[in-house]
């Protein structure tokens with residue numbers, strides 16, 4: 579069988595819309611999205627990045643985490659949340675009984691802003707097609723927005739993270755919770771007082787875990803708190 583036959587068989591399979599066809603279509607879209615990201619020059623960040631940090635984790639997970647953008651370690655390695663803040667995120671998840679490998683993690687922008695500055699609105703806008711495609715393909719039931727940047731970008735709000743964290747929002751039928759970014763928590767590493775950022779984040783992740791248990795156990799979203 580030559581390549582053309584293979585391509586035609588693949589297209590026939592996809593358009594048959596059988597479960598196998600749908601799965602194949604999703605896989606083709608993932609490949610295309612990753613291919614486009616790997617050589618993307620849609621915003622100025624392409625000029626200073628070392629690696630495009632697309633995202634990682636379970637691509638069929640119902641629980642998705644979205645941060646701001648890659649830092650230095652992420653830019654070097656091509657993996658999201660692996661520097662000090664990422665290690666803290668992994669520890670927070672572990673402490674709450676969530677395995678990092680069972681969730682999907684990405685950022686609003688896939689290339690490192692120089693000096694770890696906040697991404698500019700035009701950079702967020704340029705990268706949004708990639709993020710929206712990821713959300714579309716993953717179809718999460720729950721999304722956690724880590725810090726102010728993804729919270730403002732996704733929820734289109736100007737309210738600060740301190741006001742919004744720990745609350746559920748309904749975003750296109752997905753239960754969304756903003757939390758403090760782990761890099762913010764690193765500044766409070768020795769602060770364990772009640773009502774402090776670390777304590778509040780612990781409460782938030784337990785609430786995420788409570789909702790995640792509902793989805794994990796039933797595969798359904800009935801009973802989820804959408805903050806309505």
Ligand code: SF4
Nearest residue numbers: 618620621689704705
């Ligand atoms: S940040 Fe996003 S839009 Fe900008 S170059 Fe990287 S992948 Fe492309």
